[in-house]
Amino acid sequence: MILTVMAAVPLLGALAITLMPRGQSSATAVKVVAVAASVLTLVLSLAMMADYDVGRGGYQLTEKHVWIEQFGVHYALGVNGIGVTLILLTTVLTPIVLLAAWDDRLPTSRSVNSYLAWMLVLEGLAIGVFSATDAFLFYVLFEATLVPIYFLIGSYGGPQRTYAAVKFLIYNLVGGLLMLASIVGLYVVTSRQGDATYLIGDLSNLDVSTTTERLLFLGFMAAFAIKAPLWPFHTWLPDAAASSTPSTQVLMVSVIDKIGTFGMLRWCLELFPGASDWASPVVITLAVISIIYGALLAIGQDDLRRLIAFTSVSHFGFIILGIFAFTSTSTAGSTLYMFNHGLSTAALFLVTGIMIARRGSASIQDFGGVQKIAPILSGVLLVAGLSSLSLPGLAPFVSEFMVLAGTFSRSIPAAAVATLGIVLAALYILLMYQRTMTGPLKEGTEGVHDLKPVEVASLAPALVLIVGLGFYPQPLLNVINPAVDEIVSHVGVGDPAPKTPTGLAQQTEGGEH
Amino acid sequence: MLELAWLLVAVPLVSGLGLLVWGKEGDRVGHLIGTAASSFSFIVGLICFFQILGRDEGDRSYSKSLFTWIEAGPFHVDMAYTFDQLSGLFVLLITGVGTLIHVYSIGYMEHDARRRRFFAYLNIFIASMLTLVLASDYLVLFLGWEGVGLASYLLIGFWQHKDSAAAAATKAFVVNRVGDVGMALAIMLMFAQFGTTAISEVNVSVNAASTSTATALGLLLLLGACGKSAQVPLQSWLLDAMEGPTPVSALIHAATMVTAGVYLVVRSNGVFDASEAARNAVIAVGLVTLLAGAWIGCAKDDIKKALAGSTMSQIGYMMLAAGLGPAGYAFAIFHLITHGFFKANLFLGAGSIMHGMDDDVEMRHYGALRAAMPVTFITFLFGYLAIIGFPGFSGFFSKDKIIETAFGHSFWVGLGALVGAGVTGFYMTRMMMMTFFSEKRWKEDVHPHESPKVMTYPLIALGALSLLGGAMMLGGWITDFLEPVVGHAEHEELAIPAWLLSVLITLVVAVGVALSYVLYSREPIAAETPADESVSFFSRAGRHELYGNELNEAVVVRPTRHLTRFLVFLDGKGVDGFVTGLADRLGDASQLLRKPQTGFVRSYALSIFGGSLVVVLALLAARLA
């Protein structure tokens, strides 16, 4: 029940604030209600964590009602460790972005009511997506998330917003339709074998021919690769990020894009283990290309928002690489990476959003020497940036290293090339920092004053989590590990054993002496 | 106390982070808190060190796991530390020299508005460096490794209002990251190969693995070491790093952090023992760097850059010694420690000179400073005598041993090390001549004066250590002490007795010194650096740091920049162009279909009738057929 309630609270909150009066006088009340709804959701998600039995693994807190009997469609929810992690990410980030959106200047004739309402709708839908255990329900919610983002970009974004919103919608819709084809295919397959069903438990032991499995896999994978985004399907992201408000960027990149990688883990690997194994060389290659390509493009950007969007392309490359390396280390690393990347990208988008709002420009060339007049701002940018370049001691390092170490034991070339990404990451972050923050103060930058206490308060939770999880990621890993072990053993490739395990050496030594 | 050794790291870390967060109110006492934190670590380090000294020789290593850092599948990393002979010596060096430099900085940074922040960074550095040397897992070591990189980045760019400082900081971090790729890959290889990344287990298990695995591991670790220790080919960042405040150069870029590469090689002795190819690579890197650094040191007129060249060169000696295997490990560490003393001394002395000369670093603007700054002069002289290896001073013992062992390995390697010693004598004498002797070449309005006591006392302490550091070699104490960690080596007999070699080395150094003395006292030194065209090729190449930057620019930077530009173009026109092109083609097709839609109701009606007619006819045809 708690999952339904958790998804419903933000939706009801959205409904409430659409019904509230519009205009300046009630704006504060609207914001308070929105934040309250998201905080309530956060509290509920903590209650869910408390309810969730870490040791037991598997899908928990399940609920199931028949929805469309003829097609075997159920309203079925449930979470495993991966779902829990991502729901937590969603519920932690939403209050932060709502707080950060407090002072957003919206285009004239747009009301703050619908702006915040769309964000809450997005939160509710995301929670639904992360907990759906029925493929049909997942598909419906997956497509439904497009609507709030379309409006968030198209109505509240920058000058290029219409183009970006349409591009985003069509691009993702194409992926979604390919997935719909696979959803229909699943119906055909299951109804031939008996009763039609979309429940993940029934689908994961599907008995189909290799070709059918691969085709169905490709339909799902196409949708997720576009959403994630995997090279070469990434080009919608920089445009969408450059044309939306910071809060939208965070929700889009940190939460909604995770549906792509989450979908690969939950649906591709669980439903089509054979096909996933079959496709893994290609996917790994594309992921490695994403890592290097995204990083190189990030170096070449002048727009701060596009830069961060491309760093995300690179980071998603790491996540996908870890998933398709099929080792419990790399896959757990990828899951943790989703959480950490959400935090670090959120911090980056929000702090650059503040910079852009104050300077009135997103071009790196228009900044310079800001450190002098805004030390706290530059400190926050540096910490967020360092987390993006995976500095040890900050959360993303743990996950990135797990991905790389796991991948290394599967494929040395992939891991070696991907590791070059850490040099490029240092370049794109530090060059950006150097150009914006250091040197003499650039003319026109005087207006970039330091962070206000409210802004510090909204950013602090993300920063604290980034540092805390860098030194002690185990609480999250304990949640993730059982779920990942199940998936990895389901794929059935298994962890590569160490070539010369430690025991061996001691034995031979003992023999010699 | 050993079970509380984690306090060594925790106290400076908390102090550093606290000072950063505290805000303006902390400005009054920030430097005192920072210094206190560092002193606290020194005292804890001393107690721990004496505790392990008090134990039996075989039982001097203490390990403790604090908590599980990462666990997922077969990947398991404990946040654990090991306090043994090797890390104990390092802890004393880091916290001891570190605390002296903290004290010195109180005076040096007195007029800087951001002094609190400076001390915060110094504390973070101390914490990271201690993590590095205390780690008992390679991944934890990597945590400290990158932590010192971060502290170095922050401190090089401390005066970030200068573009050059910010650029130097970025460069240092990025070049180090190239080395880190090697380090990271090495750790991954350990995990894939042995299923563990614990230092002790890896260094044992490596014996059971193939030689090629050990070589690969060794070379990857060496790449990491090259980055951190500014060894060829990743040396280019160190000279630029002199943009940082001088105490930083002394602490990080001379005494401690840059020696982390040597520490890594010595700590991974199991890996290097298992692969001769990796050891030879270490020797080659060390030898090339020791000569290159000395060459650069001869040509630079900037006192800090000349000292930085010298640092490269001295670390080259340590690398060389580390590459010599069990015979050299202890000497590498010995030289590392004495170098920590005298190089910190020299750098702080340089800082004291700059303090009196209005932050001028140009040696050509110095001259005859010995009267104006007597304490600085005397202590600098001690550092000078130590680094050239004047008999009785610490450097004499440590460098001697390395050259001796090098000769034991191969004549040519020994010869290279010997030549390096002569060149060291040359450039250090040049520095002394240009700074303290010769005639005044001061700029107007510059009134050299001795530095305050808070700066000279640390100098005196370091000067004393430069003299007395050699005492560690008494009766071969340090080799015996380190033997349980680095392994035992039979002493190789040379063709000539050791004392004769010592005399020989001293003679070579004396030649270097004499040559320099003659060159720089015969005619007055120009107050401005002569133009590139008027000096020999050797000076020119040395000034340009042997064209390392130009090489990087041509081989790495420019191609990357072009590639980036090309990819930005490709992404817009190619990848995205394909997608938007697809959309455009669809639009064109729609335009074509739009043509018949005239908007006239009657034409639509006609097409409806026509259509129905066709349908009817088709039905009839089907019926009749």
Add this chain to the structure above:
Amino acid sequence: MTEYITLSMILFTIGAVGVLVRRNAIVVFMCVELMLNATNLALVAFSRQHGNLDGQVAAFFVMVVAAAEVVVGLAIIVSIYRTRRTTTVDEASLLKL
């Protein structure tokens, strides 16, 4: 029997030609009605021939729909006339953009 069908066909053809050639919206509209009634005639005739009431029922449906259509159609024509001061169908080609 044939007479009814012939009449129906003639009426339908007149209506169709009217729709195609006339420009006045009212006339076009009346022609459409003519076609509908031609169809009704055919339906009733066939119903009678087969002795089956379905055709008559269908005719009633057509009448009801036609009535509704008249209401909507006339309303559109009136509003077009109000805005454009003309009822010529060729003038109303806005849909083309």
